Amino acid sequence: MPHDVIMPALGMTQDSGLIVAWHKKPGDAVAVGDVLFEVETDKATMEVEAAHDGFIEALLAGEGEDAPVGQVIAVISDSKPDNPTQSRLVKKPEASEPAAAPSEEVTSPGDDAPKPTPKPMPVDLRTDGRILASPKARRLALEQGLDLADLAADGVPQPYHASDIETLKARPAKATTLNTAAISQLTARVSQDGFTAFQSWLTETAAVPVETIWASFAAASLRAASKAETVNIRVDQPTLRISSFFADPDLGSLSHALPGDALQVSLILRDLTSSRITGGSSGAEDAPVLTICRDGDNFALTLTYALDLADIDTAIRLLDGFAARLDEPLRHLL
Template identity: 50%
Template structure:
């Protein structure tokens, strides 16, 4: 039976992932553990491995495409499929749309042909009332919140946030009963899906009402966050730092966030009068520990659990402090750097990362050096540095202001300092 390859979740709040590149082509033989493709979000980049032996068939998304988390993007079969069969597999049978009341893309102006879905306010399967706000739509003239128009459950969403849909086209279905198999489609796939069964006459949709106080808005605005943080993938941050480019220029130019590698070309195309290399203000915080609890913990871990890789233990404490569901931690010890992938809350889930993986956080262990304090400035990701402080430790966090908010920086340093001082907290 074919094994489905799905878009993984790299974070709790992740909705989609950007396919950066495929490492295998259609019809290639693959083995468990082979890297299939590279995915990027605003939090991390990751190489996704094959979970079965076989042949890569039915590739449904290409490099450069954003894919919703959980969507099937390819299959691994026992044998290479013929091009025709592979294409059919990739297309797959169009899901039958559930019965219910259709929600259509409203017209906000006489010359409007399409509307941009800014965001959905309700999720698949969620109960809604007729007056509940279902989604927000934007044209070049105005923005508007659209009500559900019927009591029931969200049985189908036929467009994704960020997509444009023609005026009058159905973009959601509200069913009278909780759906057993809710349907999520994009506009391209919704066009070829079987039509929904006619809704009962009592479920006719009323005309949507403009949101109170709605004002004309520019298309695809890029408003700065109140906390000043810039949303960008780690890879984009790293390359921007290497090339001396300021991501803040994109905010000034109202370029939509989050930023990816391709957006760096936009910075280069900005007028010469716009400064490209003024970096965001950096943050530097320190924590003093009266004692170093990590050394004894590392010895205990060897004897009790067979965990002999001290760098992996440090990476696990840093990953837990950062709070991401999955992340890459680079540990630098006397000039040698090793990267670890953390995919869970247990220290046993810490494994070596790919050599070219972009770290979410860098940990410098200078306990064996003569350095007692550091102030090196922000780098492409937040940096935690451990130095000796009498019988204890001094932990320094350095990062750019757009990496972490002030409260996030305080939380990260506090959590990590607490775990280094009392590492057994991590196991509780």
């Protein structure tokens, strides 16, 4: 049965240890108490002894390498291994992530490879979260709406000076924060007849804009679907370049559903009924989006939402409820 040898924790605050030297080679026999390797911590260099009898099946970290505490750095097998191996934690220095802390340079492999002398650690200028920059660089960044933290994130060495502002400006624009959460989509189709009749009846009674009706129907559907106490609806009419906000438009009569302020939007209604578009959806947005199109004699409804904003049951109840209200608008008044 093979036994893992791990980097031991030799100090209270130690989180890694530098392997100064291996005292055994792959394939060597070891006995309990034999010195296996020397490790350098922040305080001292210590010898670590084998805890099992057997043979070195594998050395998994090289001399000069810094191994995290708990990392398996060798394997001791009970029987003499057929293919003893030796490897390193870091295969090649170039393979490390560009942003990663500089790793020790790896010298040519082999038992007699010279011990790499630990390079002096570069002063980490960002440990306290401050960015070192000249007053002028800060002023220029502020005036131009640039963030010096972007340079730090790119790994540009500090301190920053006015000349670094050019680098910062030339940097590709920060990707707009898209909601990249998984999205889901539901579609429905419903005849326009009921809604058209309802709308003409309503217009004879009181002049109610269509977005108010959309908002009211959507709010009622969402409230029924999610038991939400407050429902804020934004109605986008891209063809008219208008966005209207409604706070709880379903509470109270339609003619009194007054547009509210730009609040936290629960649902976006995208009214494409005055366009020739017959369907479609956007990517995820900050709120679920219900798109309304005309497709022949029908309304084509598409509900798009990010999975982190709504669950499927709510979404189904919302779209179904909205479609039912369009189909039989009088239900809404009941």
